[in-house]
Every structure is written in C-alpha cells, then in structure tokens.
Amino acid sequence: MKTSAMIPRFAFGALLLCVxxxxxxxxxxxxxxxAPRPEFKVVIVESLVRGPGRKSDxxxxxxxxxxxxxxxKWPVTIKVERFASNTKDDGIQLRVFYEGIYEEAPGDLTFHxxxxxxxxxxxxxxxxxxxxxxxxPLQSEDDVLDHVVRGAAELAADKIESALFQRDAGRKP
Numbered sequence: 001m002k003t004s005a006m007i008p009r010f011a012f013g014a015l016l017l018c019v020x021x022x023x024x025x026x027x028x029x030x031x032x033x034x035a036p037r038p039e040f041k042v043v044i045v046e047s048l049v050r051g052p053g054r055k056s057d058x059x060x061x062x063x064x065x066x067x068x069x070x071x072x073k074w075p076v077t078i079k080v081e082r083f084a085s086n087t088k089d090d091g092i093q094l095r096v097f098y099e100g101i102y103e104e105a106p107g108d109l110t111f112h113x114x115x116x117x118x119x120x121x122x123x124x125x126x127x128x129x130x131x132x133x134x135x136x137p138l139q140s141e142d143d144v145l146d147h148v149v150r151g152a153a154e155l156a157a158d159k160i161e162s163a164l165f166q167r168d169a170g171r172k173p
Contacts, residue, residue, distance in 0.1 A: 039091055040069070040076035045083055046098040055142065057098060058082050060149050065096075068153035074165055093118045094160065099128075101148055108134045109144060111152040117163055126159050 044061050055063075062080040069078050076092065099112040110133075115126040131151035135144040 037075055037077045040074065040078050041091065041093045042066075042069075042078065042080045043083070043093055043095045044080065044098060045095065055145075057101075060145060061096065061098065061153075064146060064149040065153045065156070068150060068157050069160075072157055072161065072165075074161075091120065092164070094156065096156075101145065104132065108132050109148050111148045113152065115156055115159075117160060119164060124163055126156070129155050129159075131155055 042062075042065050044058055046057055046061075066078050066080055095116045095118070097114040097116075099114065101109050101111050104110045111129070111131045113129050115129050117124040117126065129152055131148060131154075133144065133148045133151060135147075
C-alpha cells in the first residue's frame with residue numbers, strides 16, 4: 001500500500017540520481033581539440049577564356065577535384081586556388097597547368113593539363129595528364145564536361161596517393 005510519504009521519497013531519490021548522473025557526466029575531462037590538418041593546395045593555372053557550359057573551367061575543376069580528393073579521405077584539408085602566383089612553395093601543392101578540353105579523335109573529349117606535385121620542397125612532375133571520354137548521344141554538355149574533369153581528377157588522385165599516402169597495394173580506390 002502506497003502512502004503519501006513514499007511518493008516524496010521516490011521523487012527525492014529520482015532527483016538525487018539525476019543530479020549525480022549529471023555531475024558525473026560533467027566531471028569527465030573534455031576531449032582535447034584535434035590537431036589542425038595540414039593544408040593541401042590545388043593551384044589551377046588557366047587562361048581567362050570561358051569555356052563552354054554554364055560553369056567556368058576553374059569552377060568545374062574546383063568542384064570536381066575537391067569532390068574526388070575528399071572522397072579519398074586523405075588526412076589533409078583541400079584548398080583550391082586560381083593562379084596563386086603569390087602562394088609560397090611550402091606545404092603540399094598540386095599545380096594544374098590547364099591546357100583545355102578538346103577532341104583528339106572524332107567524337108571524344110580529352111582533358112589536358114600538365115601537373116606537378118610539390119611536397120614540402122620535393123617536386124614531382126606528373127607530366128601531361130590526359131583523360132579521354134566518349135560522350136553518349138544527347139548527353140548534357142555540362143554533364144560531359146564534369147565527367148571529363150572528374151576523370152582527370154581521379155587520375156591525379158591516383159598519382160598523388162602513390163606519392164604521398166602509401167595505401168595498401170591490393171586495395172582499389
């Protein structure tokens with residue numbers, strides 16, 4: 001049989017339990033802030049001529065290279081810059097000297113860019129990176145151009161991984 005005295009004791013006990021649990025949770029030390037991730041700069045050197053499509057070539061490369069590199073989950077922060085002649089040659093930089101997207105054979109589109117990787121003063125020349133794509137009939141021009149740039153970014157990411165982020169040889173990206 002419940003009495004009126006049991007209800008206040010139960011409520012007091014529940015309140016005391018909540019206070020102790022809350023105090024215990026607050027007493028735990030706060031996690032140390034994560035160390036800042038190193039910055040990986042992608043410097044795109046291109047002419048100011050606007051290519052076909054709604055987006056500029058720089059905007060397309062910014063979006064696609066950033067997307068591809070972030071999917072690789074590298075321990076760096078990706079930052080894309082245009083021209084950047086005043087950028088110091090320290091840290092990690094991928095320089096993309098964009099030559100354009102044009103047909104090499106009838107019906108295809110090929111991305112051309114000379115790329116170099118500078119890792120804290122150690123320079124690696126990737127040479128001319130080409131990615132060829134044969135668009136489907138009636139495929140949107142912007143989709144085709146995005147695909148071509150994304151393919152080139154994948155090729156560059158493979159080269160960067162082998163140079164900087166030695167992954168397991170058996171794993172496919």
